[in-house]
Amino acid sequence: MTDAPAFTAITYDTCNRIAEISLNRPEVLNAINGTMLTELDRALDLAEADPEVNVILLSGHGRAFSAGFDLKESAARGEVTLAQWRHFLQVDFDLIMRFWDCPKPTVASVHGHCLGGGFELAMACDLTVASDTAMLGEPEVKFGSGVVALLLPWLTGPKMAKEIVLTGLDKLTSQRAYEIGLLNRVVPHAELEEAALSLASAMSSAAGASVRMSKQAINRSYEVMGMRAALRQALELDIYIEANGGPEREAFNRIRKEEGLKAAIAWRERRSARTV
Numbered sequence: 001m002t003d004a005p006a007f008t009a010i011t012y013d014t015c016n017r018i019a020e021i022s023l024n025r026p027e028v029l030n031a032i033n034g035t036m037l038t039e040l041d042r043a044l045d046l047a048e049a050d051p052e053v054n055v056i057l058l059s060g061h062g063r064a065f066s067a068g069f070d071l072k073e074s075a076a077r078g079e080v081t082l083a084q085w086r087h088f089l090q091v092d093f094d095l096i097m098r099f100w101d102c103p104k105p106t107v108a109s110v111h112g113h114c115l116g117g118g119f120e121l122a123m124a125c126d127l128t129v130a131s132d133t134a135m136l137g138e139p140e141v142k143f144g145s146g147v148v149a150l151l152l153p154w155l156t157g158p159k160m161a162k163e164i165v166l167t168g169l170d171k172l173t174s175q176r177a178y179e180i181g182l183l184n185r186v187v188p189h190a191e192l193e194e195a196a197l198s199l200a201s202a203m204s205s206a207a208g209a210s211v212r213m214s215k216q217a218i219n220r221s222y223e224v225m226g227m228r229a230a231l232r233q234a235l236e237l238d239i240y241i242e243a244n245g246g247p248e249r250e251a252f253n254r255i256r257k258e259e260g261l262k263a264a265i266a267w268r269e270r271r272s273a274r275t276v
Contacts, residue, residue: 026062
């Protein structure tokens, strides 16, 4: 096993031809900030270049896989121009899609909260295994944001994608996610690590070139159907959503600044409860 001690927002180890990348900001439920994005990019560079690595396994330390992009960091930017939003969101999008485009197969091991950008990371991986207690979803519209990498309608149908995105559903159970095609397996929490490693090991022990090119063949099917162009269009719309802001975003950020993130989330949940 090898270790890369230079990382702070993730951990990186290799063992038995599997590169294990784990999000490592447990105190904020592995919220994705700029440092984490940079380090994930570096970790993927290492794994892709390492001839001893056949598979990449992504997980999260602590109580959650990831609660999504770091709202505190986003709010701290203050006034952001359209061009700046385009840059920030393109960086987010490119990192998520690296797991989809990675020449080596990727597996996500999901527990606890898996929301927003974290949910998109899990969907971008080739295989996703989740704990039976995991909660997934895309809450962005509840506080005036949009989805960075709109993979959801390509993995499930438009009806379910719209229900999840347009209602800001953030309590999608792992069993329901499995039923609509977003997960490969749901297992008891105590068995999650073993189940994810089992899938990673099965791919790692197969013929590497065959696995890589078969992944490429499946991905090309989606490219032919126009997935990449659709994702670019969705990203462009998200850029305008973020740049335009709106009263919900302003209220959420004001409460977060004055009373803290928990209070802002509670406000968001009270608003959602009134509409059900």
